[in-house]
Every structure is written in structure tokens, then in C-alpha cells.
Amino acid sequence: MVVMKIGFIGTGNVGKALAQLFTHAGNDVVMSHRHSVDSLKPLVDKLGPRATAGTIEEAAEQDLVVLAVPFFAIRELPVPFPNDPIILDVTNYFPNRDGSIMNLEKHEEATSEFVARQLHSDKVVKAFNTIAMARITSLPKPAGNARRIAVPIASDNADAKATVAKLIDAAGFDTYDLGSLRDSIIAQSDGPLFISVGTKADMTARLANIKH
Numbered sequence: 001m002v003v004m005k006i007g008f009i010g011t012g013n014v015g016k017a018l019a020q021l022f023t024h025a026g027n028d029v030v031m032s033h034r035h036s037v038d039s040l041k042p043l044v045d046k047l048g049p050r051a052t053a054g055t056i057e058e059a060a061e062q063d064l065v066v067l068a069v070p071f072f073a074i075r076e077l078p079v080p081f082p083n084d085p086i087i088l089d090v091t092n093y094f095p096n097r098d099g100s101i102m103n104l105e106k107h108e109e110a111t112s113e114f115v116a117r118q119l120h121s122d123k124v125v126k127a128f129n130t131i132a133m134a135r136i137t138s139l140p141k142p143a144g145n146a147r148r149i150a151v152p153i154a155s156d157n158a159d160a161k162a163t164v165a166k167l168i169d170a171a172g173f174d175t176y177d178l179g180s181l182r183d184s185i186i187a188q189s190d191g192p193l194f195i196s197v198g199t200k201a202d203m204t205a206r207l208a209n210i211k212h
């Protein structure tokens, strides 16, 4: 089991749900958003003793940093993050919400590649962006369970991807390896894996049907 110090930037649907999953799996989390640290007290009280509140800068100092903000906010974060953390990119790009970025709309660049470039990081791992957070805390299952949900995962950094895969496994999910950040285009908001919940076998079947 991997136990990590995880910083969250963003405490909305994604931040709350993944912090719950990760603290249940024994990890420590530092929750942050763009308002006062004190305003996070009710959330960290609810998450329990493994959770603390901090500034965005303090969250960004952790071993792994979860991007749980709207895509447009990526450009407003203080970069580069100190300590060169693994960055778990859960964001989705929606042109209507986030503004038109032509190379993303044309798929000349994956949104996760854009994130890696913006944050000056070669340790970005894309995961969890395809799963609706309203349900996710009810989905974990033990390893080996035939109905265990698989989380699509992608990265250009094999070590970072392996670390996040262990974290995901400890949180109660399999992973479905999409390959590189460029390969994560199929899991973006206009791709075939978006909002698709299924096992590893379900994912394989779904992609086989799309390819043929």
C-alpha cells in the first residue's frame, strides 16, 4: 500500500470526493482553495484526522498535488510547484466554460499536455476525469472483485503513473492504462470514454467497438 501526503487545489465536487477516498485509504491530505484557510474547517473536520487545511502554496508543496479546479484556473496557479510533485490532473476542458483554446479543440494537444506545459511538470498523471464525482465514493471495491471499476490513467512518466496506480488501487479501483498524455484524448470531455463507468474488461470492449 502506498501512503502519501496529498495536496488538493480546489475543494468542490472533485476535491471533496477524492479527499474522502484518499483519506479512507490512509493518506494525509492538505485541502486548499482560493479563500481563507479558516473557511475549510468544516470540510477538514468532516474528512477526519488525516485532513488539514492550508493555502494553495502549502497544498502545492505535497508529494502529490491534485488539480481539482476548473480548467481555466490552471493558468492562475503559482508555478512551478516546489518539490516537483506528481500532479494528478482531474480537470476537463469545456470550451463553453473555460474559453476557446484552438489547439485543444482541434486535438493538436491533449488537455493534460497543456496542463503539463502550463505547470512546467513532467510528472502529470491524468486520471479520474471520466467519472462523475456524485457517485464515486460508493464505487470502491476490493481488489479481485469482478465488478471493480477501472479508472482510465495516462502519463508520460512511468514512475509517476505507477505511483498513482497504487494510490488508485488502495482507494478501491483498478486502473485502465491509456498510455501517454497524448493518448488521454480519448478520455477527454468530447471522447468516447468520458462519463463511462466500467470494469477493465468493459473498457477494453468499449474501445474495441469504437476502433472497428
Ligand SMILES: NC(=O)c1ccc[n+]([C@@H]2O[C@H](COP(=O)([O-])OP(=O)(O)OC[C@H]3O[C@@H](n4cnc5c(N)ncnc54)[C@H](OP(=O)(O)O)[C@@H]3O)[C@@H](O)[C@H]2O)c1
Residues within 6 Å of the ligand: 009, 010, 011, 012, 013, 014, 015, 033, 034, 035, 056, 067, 068, 069, 070, 071, 073, 076, 090, 091, 092, 093, 128, 129, 130, 131, 132, 133, 134
Ligand atoms: N464534478 C465532477 O463530477 C467532475 C468529475 C471529473 C472531473 N471533473 C473536473 O474537475 C474539475 C473540478 O470540478 P468540480 O466539479 O470539483 O468543480 P467545482 O465543484 O466548481 O470546484 C472547483 C474548485 O476549484 C476552486 N477554484 C476555482 N478557481 C480557482 C482558482 N483560480 N484557484 C484556485 N481554486 C480555484 C473553486 O473555488 P471557488 O469555490 O472559490 O470557486 C472550487 O473549490 C473541473 O475541471 C471538472 O471538469 C469534475
